[in-house]
Amino acid sequence: MEFTELEKIRFDKAQQMRAEGVEPYPTRTEVNSTTAEAIRKFEAAEAAGSQETLTAVLGGRLRAIRLMGKLAFAHIEDGSGRIQLFMRVNELGEAELQRFKELFDIGDFIQAGGEIIRTRTGEVSLLVREFKMLAKAITPLPAAKDEVVDGQVVRHATLADPETRYRQRYADLAVNEEVRKIFRTRAKVVSAIRDFLDEKGFLEVETPILQPIYGGAAAKPFVTFHNQLKQQIYLRISFELYLKRLTVGGFDRVYEIGRDFRNEGVSFKHNPEFTQLEFYWAYADYLQVMKLTEEMVAYVLDKVVGTRKVVYDGKELDFTPPWKRVNLRQSLIDRAEIDINEHPTAESLENAMQAMGMKFKPGEARGKLIGQLLEEYVEPTLVQPTFMYDYPRDISPLAKNKPGDPNTVERFEGFVNGMELCNAFTELNDPMEQEKRFLEMGREYEAEDEERHPMDEDYLRAMSYGMPPQGGFGMGIDRLVMVLTGQKNIREVLLFPHLRERED
RNA sequence: GGUCCACUAGCUCAAUGGCAGAGCAACUGACUCUUAAUCAGCAGGUUCGGGGUUCAAGUCCCCGGUGGAUCACCA
Numbered sequence: 001m002e003f004t005e006l007e008k009i010r011f012d013k014a015q016q017m018r019a020e021g022v023e024p025y026p027t028r029t030e031v032n033s034t035t036a037e038a039i040r041k042f043e044a045a046e047a048a049g050s051q052e053t054l055t056a057v058l059g060g061r062l063r064a065i066r067l068m069g070k071l072a073f074a075h076i077e078d079g080s081g082r083i084q085l086f087m088r089v090n091e092l093g094e095a096e097l098q099r100f101k102e103l104f105d106i107g108d109f110i111q112a113g114g115e116i117i118r119t120r121t122g123e124v125s126l127l128v129r130e131f132k133m134l135a136k137a138i139t140p141l142p143a144a145k146d147e148v149v150d151g152q153v154v155r156h157a158t159l160a161d162p163e164t165r166y167r168q169r170y171a172d173l174a175v176n177e178e179v180r181k182i183f184r185t186r187a188k189v190v191s192a193i194r195d196f197l198d199e200k201g202f203l204e205v206e207t208p209i210l211q212p213i214y215g216g217a218a219a220k221p222f223v224t225f226h227n228q229l230k231q232q233i234y235l236r237i238s239f240e241l242y243l244k245r246l247t248v249g250g251f252d253r254v255y256e257i258g259r260d261f262r263n264e265g266v267s268f269k270h271n272p273e274f275t276q277l278e279f280y281w282a283y284a285d286y287l288q289v290m291k292l293t294e295e296m297v298a299y300v301l302d303k304v305v306g307t308r309k310v311v312y313d314g315k316e317l318d319f320t321p322p323w324k325r326v327n328l329r330q331s332l333i334d335r336a337e338i339d340i341n342e343h344p345t346a347e348s349l350e351n352a353m354q355a356m357g358m359k360f361k362p363g364e365a366r367g368k369l370i371g372q373l374l375e376e377y378v379e380p381t382l383v384q385p386t387f388m389y390d391y392p393r394d395i396s397p398l399a400k401n402k403p404g405d406p407n408t409v410e411r412f413e414g415f416v417n418g419m420e421l422c423n424a425f426t427e428l429n430d431p432m433e434q435e436k437r438f439l440e441m442g443r444e445y446e447a448e449d450e451e452r453h454p455m456d457e458d459y460l461r462a463m464s465y466g467m468p469p470q471g472g473f474g475m476g477i478d479r480l481v482m483v484l485t486g487q488k489n490i491r492e493v494l495l496f497p498h499l500r501e502r503e504d
Numbered sequence: 505g506g507u508c509c510a511c512u513a514g515c516u517c518a519a520u521g522g523c524a525g526a527g528c529a530a531c532u533g534a535c536u537c538u539u540a541a542u543c544a545g546c547a548g549g550u551u552c553g554g555g556g557u558u559c560a561a562g563u564c565c566c567c568g569g570u571g572g573a574u575c576a577c578c579a
Binding site for chain 2: 068070120143375499
């Protein structure tokens with residue numbers, strides 16, 4: 001380890017402690033309460049008019065120090081909150097107080113024992129009778145100073161550079177309370193989703209992350225290799241094909257919350273690994289899934305936010321069911337003045353787009369052109385929670401046809417603030433039809449090899465044993481958390497977002 | 505990958521092409537109810553890296569790095 005000038009000073013303090021026979025990184029602590037618990041007990045006793053003295057040994061990180069001649073104030077912070085330490089020569093003696101002033105710094109983990117009191121200015125504090133270093137911090141926290149005003153932490157010149165915040169998330173979390181709050185919210189979101197689905201009789205399962213054949217989505221996979229088996233394997237791009245195998249096996253309602261990996265560009269809404277929820281619901285169709293989705297998201301909002309409305313990107317979004325429903329074909333007629341039913345081929349659609357002076361990538365499959373139209377003309381307008389439904393068959397190889405409409409499948413996507421949140425469909429369960437779709441996809445995507453759906457023979461075999469009709473659903477948890485925490489970049493809701501490797 | 509923007513002390517930020525600065529943190533000292541404590545003093549720099557233009561470059565130009573926004577790719 002190389003020390004900066006400031007680090008050297010702190011390291012020397014640790015060395016000095018050792019020279020005096022005090023361990024700066026002791027093995028055990030005597031902490032017997034959290035700061036919040038100590039304050040709560042004190043206030044309860046006070047309210048009851050109790051004269052009893054309340055003592056505690058508290059542990060935490062030194063976040064502020066105010067030294068005076070024969071006394072000192074400090075704040076320590078633990079996972080539950082903060083408390084002020086009141087240190088006087090009266091209780092500690094000159095030598096101990098001096099030792100604190102000389103050897104203790106902001107950022108150190110310490111423990112302090114004494115009585116809980118209220119200071120003259122009214123703040124519940126620990127009148128310290130003894131204290132001990134628990135872990136000397138060598139590197140100073142990247143915050144200049146902070147204070148507590150009316151219970152609110154007010155920071156001054158704290159870590160703000162996004163790169164340092166993401167690369168050294170530990171430091172970001174240590175000094176930025178609202179960042180910790182985002183991840184507490186995230187944990188609550190996941191736990192609320194589990195509550196909801198468990199309650200509805202869904203079984204949580206875990207399926208392979210390392211897969212011999214990837215599938216279930218149109219995305220480029222990460223490729224790796226198993227040395228002993230001499231086998232190329234892929235990190236999953238979705239859970240879909242494995243979860244549906246389980247419905248063949250008799251699990252009627254299954255879900256998985258886990259990580260997907262996609263070897264594609266990163267952006268404010270894309271990270272190479274992200275957390276996905278997928279569930280499959282036997283004997284249901286996409287309309288039932290739509291209703292369950294609304295219900296589930298509302299449940300999460302109720303539990304986590306306490307209201308069904310959130311302000312995101314300056315707009316109030318209302319998640320109260322039912323969400324708006326927009327037919328895909330109709331939305332394109334409304335927004336782009338193109339009726340895709342009148343253009344059954346890519347050529348015809350291209351000509352129409354050309355004639356209207358629209359942006360598009362020539363030479364794409366019809367489904368991809370429709371995707372481009374949606375992205376350009378429709379999706380940005382879907383601000384309030386909205387389901388767009390009935391997708392073209394050729395970009396939905398795992399979804400079931402709409403009865404009587406061979407070019408359309410029963411599929412919907414949920415949008416919020418123009419961003420896709422979820423994707424669901426009535427699942428295709430006819431093995432012959434599925435094989436045909438795989439072959440079609442293979443042809444259409446020939447040019448972009450990696451994105452085509454590779455034929456998964458074992459999946460077809462599973463289906464040929466008989467797969468119950470079902471509705472399936474997938475949702476990006478990170479994006480839901482973004483909306484619920486008001487964050488506009490996915491990196492703000494990922495503890496350790498992927499960044500380019502840095503040589504330093 | 506394209507375009508634009510940013511990168512200066514531990515942190516947050518200044519500095520017409522003309523001596524590289526402030527606040528907080530650190531360090532030395534004063535101070536027995538403070539809470540951005542206060543007061544006095546002191547120290548701290550590869551201005552992201554490399555090259556160029558110029559009497560003179562943090563500043564202008566070129567190449568590179570990292571990040572951000574945006575577009576492309578992609579759900």
